[in-house]
Amino acid sequence: MAYALFMRLLLVEDELEIQDFLKTSLADEGYEVDVAGDGGTAEKFASAKVYDALIVDLGLPDQDGIDLILRLRRQGVSSPVMILSARRSVDDRVAGLEQGGDDYLTKPFALAELLARMRNLLKRNAATSSSPMTLHVADLELDLLRRRASRGGELLNLSPQEFVLLEYLCRHAGRVVTRSMLLAEVWGMRIQPDTNVVDVHIYRLRGKVDVEGREPLIKTLRGVGYVLKDR
Structure with missing residues (x-):
């Protein structure tokens, strides 16, 4: 399994327009997002990967979202779940x-509310997790x-892809780390193409x-790769 570079989410939603909108919006925020259009596919994803959180629509084509959540809980999936539904009653x-x-x-x-709720959900989950939510290397903080990334207390204006790259370097x-490692883990390229994307970033x-x-x-170690040095 690939190293979990950043927060990994599972979106369970059958409406294609909402799928595309949420996947793009969450990816822009730096999340890695897998999408399942039905409960069966969601169960397969959840059994193969560990997700930091799930977003589950209740009106799925093959089953009720509540039933999916209950099955995942019985299977030992403890990741926090945000329910997304058109059912608006208090009872629902x-x-x-x-x-x-x-x-x-x-x-x-x-969207702003969904992103804020997701951050709070992840923050609450992190409070009971042993995984650090802040990385430090020298005077660099993520x-x-x-x-967000800062150095010496000054905020760095990084793109989402730059943040993920820097996170990988910090964790190592x-x-x-070689170019092949970065292409595989940061860009998900298992087959190594002839590209200078790593060098440019x-x-x-x-x-x-x-x-x-x-x-x-x-x-830069010429001909070998890169290293983030902690002084």
Whole structure:
């Protein structure tokens, strides 16, 4: 299984328009998103990967979303679940929360509210998890929940892809990572194409992290790869 670089979400939604909108919006926020259009596919995903959270629509074509949540809980899936549904009554919301859901958002919804609720859901889950939500290398700090990076207290203006790349380097600080490792784990390219995407992103990232007046942290080992050095 690929190393979990960033927050991984499972979106269970059968409406294609909502699927595309949410997957794109969540990916723009730095989340890795798998999409299942029915309960059966969702169970297969959940049995193969560990997700930081699930977003589950109740009106699935093959089963009720509540039944899916109950089955996943019985199978040992403990990831927090945000229910997304057009069912708006108090009884529906209470039932969803009592049957294994951790939050309930009704359709139509505002993207800003969904993102805020997701951050809070992940934050609450992190409070009971042993996985750190902040990474530190020298004077570099990464806030994994808010997807923010800073150096010496100054916020770095990183793109989502640059953040993921820097997170991978931080998690492997002091160790050499090759271009093949980065292509596979950051870009998901199992077959190594003839591309300079890694070099371009490292160049841009270095320009933001290793600014003038600060000790360079990102080192290039010619012909080998890169290393983020913790002084």
